[in-house]
Amino acid sequence: MIKLISAAKPLKGSISLPPDKSIAQRAALFALLSESTSTISNYPEAEDPQTALSCIGMLGAEVIPDSSEIEIKGVGRDGLTLSGDIIDCGNSGTVMRLLSGILAGSGVQATLIGDASLSSRPMKRIMDPLSRMGAEITSADGGYPPLHLNRKGPLKPMRYTLPVASAQLKSCILLAGLFGDDVTEVVEPVPCRNHTETMLRLPVDHQNGHTVISSYRGLELPSQNLVIPGDFSAAAFWLVAATIVDGSDLMLPATGMNPTRNVAIDILKRMGADITIRNIRTEGAEPVADLQVRSTELRAVTIRPEEVPVAIDELPILSVAMAFADGTSRITGAEELRYKESDRLSAMGTILENAGIRVEVRKDGLIIQGRSGKPGKSTMHDSMNDHRIAMSAAILSLKTDGVSEIRNAGAASVSYPDFWSHLDSVAH
Ligand code: S3P
Numbered sequence: 396m397i398k399l400i401s402a403a404k405p406l407k408g409s410i411s412l413p414p415d416k417s418i419a420q421r422a423a424l425f426a427l428l429s430e431s432t433s434t435i436s437n438y439p440e441a442e443d444p445q446t447a448l449s450c451i452g453m454l455g456a457e458v459i460p461d462s463s464e465i466e467i468k469g470v471g472r473d474g475l476t477l478s479g480d481i482i483d484c485g486n487s488g489t490v491m492r493l494l495s496g497i498l499a500g501s502g503v504q505a506t507l508i509g510d511a512s513l514s515s516r517p518m519k520r521i522m523d524p525l526s527r528m529g530a531e532i533t534s535a536d537g538g539y540p541p542l543h544l545n546r547k548g549p550l551k552p553m554r555y556t557l558p559v560a561s562a563q564l565k566s567c568i569l570l571a572g573l574f575g576d577d578v579t580e581v582v583e584p585v586p587c588r589n590h591t592e593t594m595l596r597l598p599v600d601h602q603n604g605h606t607v608i609s610s611y612r613g614l615e616l617p618s619q620n621l622v623i624p625g626d627f628s629a630a631a632f633w634l635v636a637a638t639i640v641d642g643s644d645l646m647l648p649a650t651g652m653n654p655t656r657n658v659a660i661d662i663l664k665r666m667g668a669d670i671t672i673r674n675i676r677t678e679g680a681e682p683v684a685d686l687q688v689r690s691t692e693l694r695a696v697t698i699r700p701e702e703v704p705v706a707i708d709e710l711p712i713l714s715v716a717m718a719f720a721d722g723t724s725r726i727t728g729a730e731e732l733r734y735k736e737s738d739r740l741s742a743m744g745t746i747l748e749n750a751g752i753r754v755e756v757r758k759d760g761l762i763i764q765g766r767s768g769k770p771g772k773s774t775m776h777d778s779m780n781d782h783r784i785a786m787s788a789a790i791l792s793l794k795t796d797g798v799s800e801i802r803n804a805g806a807a808s809v810s811y812p813d814f815w816s817h818l819d820s821v822a823h
Pocket of ligand 1: 417489560563564566588707708731
């Protein structure tokens with residue numbers, strides 16, 4: 396799909412955000428593990444969360460859709476059985492890595508496959524610790540999918556310090572640990588998103604400045620009854636769009652405000668962004684708020700290393716904000732961006748450069764010379780089939796001197812199927 400984007404008029408109105416992809420996928424996987432029925436409201440239509448539903452269906456969960464909510468009848472930790480032997484995780488790293496933990500723990504034999512993008516994402520990071528726990532897991536050469544999990548005896552518990560601040564890795568080990576008689580502990584030196592421990596109500600402790608999360612078979616797993624909040628990672632596109640397009644004033648009701656997800660607000664505010672947070676409340680276990688954002692001039696910013704894991708999915712769109720700021724902005728310590736749905740450092744480097752923005756792509760980050768509010772060049776962009784790159788390129792194109800073309804724009808549906816119609820409704 397190709398989309399043409401022209402320089403925008405002021406962005407006005409209100410956007411109904413897609414439900415949070417990260418929370419939704421977990422709600423589905425954790426509902427499978429529960430012995431009771433879960434009722435999930437506002438479940439997303441986006442591709443990744445739908446993949447999670449089809450995967451749990453293959454493992455025995457009964458998914459009953461209603462108009463506004465879905466019901467999932469779980470099978471419990473001891474009831475998992477696979478129909479067939481191949482599970483297709485589509486584009487979703489979260490589904491593949493979390494499901495690997497569940498399958499390794501439960502001893503269900505399976506092969507996990509994914510699309511071309513997922514098939515080039517590193518899985519050694521989960522294979523090594525799962526093997527240490529006693530799982531038998533093999534992959535294609537180099538540690539890439541497909542992953543083959545073979546039936547094995549009970550897993551050994553482990554105390555594991557995360558070598559990389561990855562919520563998918565943390566969750567994978569904790570889910571495997573749920574099948575062990577003794578306690579598995581994951582030590583988290585640098586915080587990353589906490590949805591797994593929150594939604595499963597896992598014990599969380601603090602030792603020597605590190606967070607330690609535990610799991611074991613003795614923990615009763617709650618059913619997942621919740622309303623999925625608006626996806627903060629989707630909100631970030633509009634926060635940047637309305638900030639850089641002059642005269643904009645946009646509302647984002649019911650935006651997820653989990654503090655391990657919304658650090659991009661702090662970063663944008665350091666840049667001078669005009670974001671008002673109203674009506675903070677709790678929906679299920681998650682804080683939500685109504686956000687208002689108005690356009691303003693930005694100054695350059697340096698992202699702090701501890702901010703990288705808690706703003707990881709927002710870094711591409713933050714690099715667009717940096718492109719229009721006054722001065723030189725820096726993202727460092729973000730090599731993880733190279734292992735997402737695309738190599739996001741190189742993808743954003745190309746996109747910014749094509750739009751006439753001076754950018755240096757480093758091994759672990761970007762150095763961006765801001766244009767102090769001056770529009771960029773209209774051009775042709777390729778999303779590299781990465782949803783966040785497609786949407787970042789589109790927002791960048793709102794602040795250019797003509798019409799830009801976004802190729803492979805359909806990738807946005809992985810997390811935000813209504814992105815293009817929302818863009819039309821607020822920007823033109
Ligand atoms: C996710 C964790 C992050 C994030 C991804 C979703 C999750 O990945 O980039 O979009 O749902 O746990 P990593 O764990 O690889 O950092």
